[in-house]
Amino acid sequence: MKKELPNDRRKFILSMARGVGLSAMGALIWSAYVDEVKAAPLILRPPGALDEPDFLKTCIKCGLCVEACPYDTLILAQPGDNNPIGTPFFVPRDVPCYMCDDIPCVPVCPTGALVQDSVTSEIEGELTWDITKMDMGLAVVDAESCIAFWGIQCDACYRACPLMDVAISLQYDKNERTGKHAFLKPVVHADACTGCGLCERACVTKKAAIYVLPNEVALGEVGDHYIKGWDKADEARLKDAKGETTVTDRSNRSAVDSLNDAEDLY
Amino acid sequence: MRKIRYLLMRRFTQIGILILYFGANAYGWTILQGNLSASLLFETVPLADPFALLQMLFAGAVLATDVIVGALIMALFYAVIGGRAFCSWVCPINMVTDLANWLRRKLGISDVQKRVYMSRNVRYWVMVMALLLSAAMGLAAFELISPIAMAHRGIAFGMGFGVGALVIIFLFDLFVHENAWCGYVCPLGGFYSILGKFSLFRVKHDAEACTLCMKCKEVCPEKEVLFMIGKNSGSVLMGACTNCARCIEVCDDDALDFSIRSQLEKTIEQTKEKA
Known part of the structure; x- marks a missing residue:
């Protein structure tokens, strides 16, 4: 009996270690796979979807x-x-x-x-x-391949838009190349665009020159450094604005001292 | 017919449910819409997979009442009546693994194969891991890899590479281990084993009638639950029993049958004893 005791303990510890090891292995493979498949930045979700x-x-x-x-x-x-x-x-x-x-x-x-x-x-x-x-995404125009930007008349996306003149409007510019024609350039307005994609469907080019991207991809973010001073609503953002200060060796001295100190110049 | 009566009934419910789901998406039927993750019965009654819901709660989702009610309905059904019946009466993977294990028996693979040791408890570990990973990753972890979901969703909404998952399960059961997926690994089976432990619908054994042919043990996918065969009469009470009735069909001596009452009687006796 005396000989069996350490053996049993050894068995127990080993089997525990094996269980923990196998679980860790499984969890790592599993989580790596899940992490991989959940990343789909270009996917467009149904109306009313959560973030x-x-x-x-x-x-x-x-x-x-x-x-x-x-x-x-x-x-x-x-x-x-x-x-x-x-x-x-x-x-x-x-x-x-x-x-x-x-x-x-x-x-x-x-x-x-x-x-x-x-x-x-x-x-x-x-x-x-x-x-x-609804806000499923934002239509983005590729001015290079949009033939309206070449000067060819095409307002397919503008007419397909269910919010015509609100989500997509036409901007008239002079065509300097011919001197007598106008560009009818489609312009998307982010606040109104629902991301429905009717414009993308209607686009006449081989691969659509106007296409819907998820808002997180299509839109930038200004942050707290810039605020529209002429816009009351935007100015309200000042309340929660957070400053950011960088600290370097130079910040140890006051700005005036730093400027007046000419020592380095001689 | 008598020998396969329950098999036919099981295939009827399994395939029938899948046909209803398929018809709902393809032809707009409104009997049973959605899939086994969540569905709508007759456009009014919500139904939902309680294990999927549990994972979502672990992931930190704020859920609408519909899905919670649906999951409660299913959980109550299996807890009170069905036991682990989902696995053999509803789950589409059951047909894949049954085929693999039938082929395994026909080819005699278990006879030539050296036994690989695997614990039946692996499924509970996988279940716990599914919940922990859901919490850690912020989404239902098993639902993203579940071959069960790939199968029923695939049949209703398009399979894609999901066929690959079914082939993996088939080969796994055929060549790696007998009943490997359903009997050892599947966390949903583990979940229903626990949930349905005290259900009323049970297989009952009559040891007096038993001739110890052991055909039931040969055909049972969860052999441990039949430990009482030939020894003492009583209900099969282990949660792992899927109520598949293969043991009932194979028995030539009427020593096995479904019984609700015996279980009820036992509970009544127990309460009396306590009183």
Whole structure:
């Protein structure tokens, strides 16, 4: 019996170590894979979707929104699509979002990954669907391949836009090359664009010269250093503005001392 | 027919549910919409996978009531009635692994193969890991790799490379270990084993009628649950039993059958004893 005791203990410790080791191995492989597949920066989500990290948390991948979509716009990501498996998205160049008045894809969501409040407005005291509030992405124009920027008349995207003159307007510029014609350049207004992709679908070039990108990709961010002093609403940002100070060797002395000190010059 | 009556019923529910899901997406049927992660029954009753919900809660999701109600309905059903019946009556992977294990028996692979030791408890570890990883990564970790979800979602909404996952499971069960996926690894099976531990719908053994042919143990995918065969009468009470009824079908002596009452009686007795 005396001989068996350390053996048992050794066995126990070894089997524990084996369990821990195998778990760690499994967890590492698993988390590496999950981390890899959840990164899809160019994916376009259905109307009313939460921010991407919250959406990934909340979507249960049931496909009820896909079934509710009357135009087969929404599809569920399949293994091999290089998108987070099972989550709904759309490819506007294939099938854009036709911006239904009653937005059938949103209320069927059982988990709240598609938020009703984000696509409803109170009109005359009554909550009403308001598809123009939707913000799935932003249309971006590639001026190099857009033939309207060459001087050829084309307003396909402008006319396809469900918010014509609000989300896309035409800017008239003089065509200096011919001297007598006008450019009719499409300009997208980020605050109004819903990201529906009807413009991308309508674009006449081989590969669309106007295309929808997720807001996080398409938009920059000004930060606290610049504020529109002429805009009351923008000026309100000053309240929460955070300063940033860099500290170097030079900051040890006051600015005036530093400027008056001519020692280095001689 | 008698020998495969439950098998036919199981295939009927498994395939029937998948057909309803497929029809909902392809033809707009409104009997059962969605997929096994979450669905809508007759456009009114929400249903949801309680294990997926648990992962989402661990991930820190703020969820709408629909999915919570749906998950509670399913959890209650399996906890009170079905036990681990999801695995053999609903899960589409069951058909893949049944095929692999049938082929395994026909080819006699278990006879030539050196036994690889694997613990039945692996699935509980995988289950715990799924929850911990969900918390750490901020999304339902098992749902992103689940071959079960790939299968039922794939049938309703398009399979893609999901076929690969099914082939992996098939080969895994055929060549690596008997019942490897469903009986050892699958965290959803582990989850339902725990959830359905006290359900009323149980297989009951009658030791008096048993002739010790041991066919039931041969065919059972969770052999440990049949430890009482030929020794003493009683219900199969281990949560791992999937209520697949293969043991009932294979038994020539009517020593096994489904029973709700025996379980009920036992609970009544226990409460009396306590009183």
